[in-house]
Amino acid sequence: MRQEGTFTVRASQEKVWSFFLDPVRLASAIADPHMIEIIDDNTFKGQIKTGVGPIRGTFNGSAQIVEREPPRRARIKAHGAGMGSAFDVDSTIEMSESGGLTTVKWAADVVLNGTIATMGARLLEGTIDRKTSEFFENVRKKLEPH
């Protein structure tokens, strides 16, 4: 399943880049309860309580920044499991700035297996759309001057 989109924020590319590449700050935009643990510059682990429809619970996962070309492009891979499910995400972000606005083009290949894919299939797209826009809205709040 491929998800992609564009997000524009009134902030400099440098600022957006450093936000996106800092796991702790980035994670602060996630609405669901979560914990994050930094392993090294490129690797972090985490735990999140989330769900799709009736399938809710704790998921454990890890992510790794596998490519970085500051302040333009990065690729992050993540893997997680929980609630009889597993997910794998391979995502890229590309940034460009114009007239005080930074545009983030993002894409993610998501592979879901297990209960979430089976029981949540009908609800999945809606949930992902909602959580994605919620996430970017939070990012905007944190980056744009109040």
Place this chain on the structure above:
Amino acid sequence: MTVHGGLGQSIKRKEDARFIRGKGTYVDDVKLPGMLYLDIVRSPYAHAVIRNINIEKALKVPGVLAVIRGKDLEAANLAWMPTLMSDRQMVLPVERVMYQAQEVAAVVADSRYAAADGVAAVEVDYEPLPVVVDPRKALLPDAPILRPDREKKSNHIWHWEVGDRKGTEELLRKSEVVVKENIYLPRLLVSSIETCGCVADLDPVSGKLTVWMTTQAPHAIRTVFALVAGLPEHKIRIISPDIGGGFGGKVPVYPGYVIAVVASLKTGHPVKWIEDRSENLQADSFARDYHISAEIGATKEGKLTALLVKTIADHGYTDAAANPSKFPAGLFHIITGSYPFKNAFVEVDGVYTNKPPGGIAYRCSFRVTEAAFAIERMVDILAHKIGMDPAEFRMKNFIPSDAFPFKSVLGWTYDSGNYHAALQKAMDLIGYEELRREQEEKRKRGELMGIGISSFTEIVGAGPSDSFDILGLKMFDSCEIRIHPTGKAIARFGTKSQGQGHETTYAQILAEELGISSDDIAVEEGDTDTAPYGLGTYASRSTPTAGAAASMAARKIRDKARLIAAHLLEVSPDDLEWKDHKFQVKGVPSKAKTMQEIAFAAYTNHPPGVEAGLEAVSYYDPPNLTFPFGSYICAVDIDKETGEVKIRRFVAVDDCGTIINPMIVEGQIHGGLTMGFAAAMLEEVQYDPDGNMHGGTFMDYLLPTAVETPRWETAKTTTPSPHHPIGAKGVGESATVGAPAAIANAVVDALSQYGVTNIDIPITPWKVWKILHEKGA
């Protein structure tokens, strides 16, 4: 003089007294002191290597006592078990998982909750492998080999064929009209109300294993346990208590049963394992998944000539179907149906995929549903091609009633039938000519209406010992009767009811044969310590086999009763006749002895030279199968705007031979029709390319409620089986077998004006709308 509760009486079902009060005893009602609970870790991946299973955190969950993995079972040589079809199946995997929701490990705890928490705490490290969900792709040369453990490095399991390939191909070439069609019968789930489960209790002192289990075949299970686990058979007791629907889904040995036994051995406590709904839907035996390609020929006058059928059967990762040993594709070669083809050829190829194993479950009588659907669709397509009314076409081609016993070109000997009478009755009841006129008028007005017929022939009652066995066990069945001194009786059987009403119907057979009220006959099944050996209940076999055994055992009782009656009446046994449910002196009806009087004498005044007591047992080996049949006609209206199909009328004429309890038969038919309707219109399991099951809940897997279900109009003809002691044929699956084709034929009939020849089931509004849209309707 009739006996209360004898043959043909619609008495109320004895078992319903407890069922409607919620007083049935199902496996989950069994609670033993010190009982532990088992829950299963299942794979999120459809195909993956298991790199590691970390159980440390799970063992720290309060209440968790043990975690069982494949490598623990491997030590006892129990990681794999044989299937009924000479394949092997993992109990718990050591290296790889083969389908999503496969068992990976099991947690034993002191409560159901702790077991579930333990399952969530087991950490499994998987390495995903390429997934194959389409059996046709599984056969491509570059497909990953799913079963490297086998010598044969291919996903092809077996090839099976019957008939004359060359002759059939030649006859098709010569036939004036030939049609070809691909028909897919999708994967279906059994969806019994009660899920599967067991309570395993291995007594550490006596060494005796007792397992309360949701099984349709307790004796066969006991023998399998004895052979696989090496336990002495007299120290295994399988008890199948009340069962909330089986439909074939409770024939297989699921890994959970075996793990529960191991868990009881390991802990010294009874262990309960009960599936939840999702586990039941996602991991248990399935039905259908047949990709059929059929070719059928006729003369231009509409006389059938030849039938050629090729099929790819998706068996999942192992062949764990429950077919008789000699028939890997079940009785699929009943596919010539109600017609005397001059030649026919059928071949089936079994294929592995990353899906759950199984393959015959769901009221199909060993692939008869697939066969009946295919032939009744093909005959209809051919009739449309020739431009002949499908009813007329069938009437012209049916096996005539005076041709029975009829030997089919693929080798079956049909016992009896009158197909013309059944179709005529259905046509009269629905007002066939009038409906066709109405259809014509509606067509002119641009409205869509269709009429579909299905004139199916089943094959049930497996089966005769010369060709039927499962794991070498011959498929006879049994009845043991003991008459008490006061003339009441207990009878035990080798079959096992899952809701069919055996306690009532068997008692009715015995009432008729013995002159004892059915109220006074207790029927027991399902406990291997007490019931006589039998192969269980599936494939509509109970009445044809154990029902026949009931008659035969009762007639043995009568043989002895005659001696006692003669002694009491001081006449020669030859002077007596069994008439009006008692022994009377020929020509002197006033000089007679009832079974009650005879039974009392058997214990108080038995004749010299005759043993006391009155009991008998029969192991009945049927001389042939039985061939129930019927004709169904369905009328549908289709909404052009939405694609919605509405079943306006559905007339079902069934012939299951002699009827034991008309009310129970009607109930069976109503249930079967509803299941057939569900298959035709609603049910389908799909898998995404990663092997995730879509349809693993009742949110996504559609079952009909009373709201969606059409009103059924049922009727019967009666053509007794000549070889069954009371002429009964069995009815458990007829309607599920016959209904889907009638509905599909009706829909295709409505759409035929647009050149539509086929629409795969389930016929959803979306599919119909798409066709209408494409055709510019």
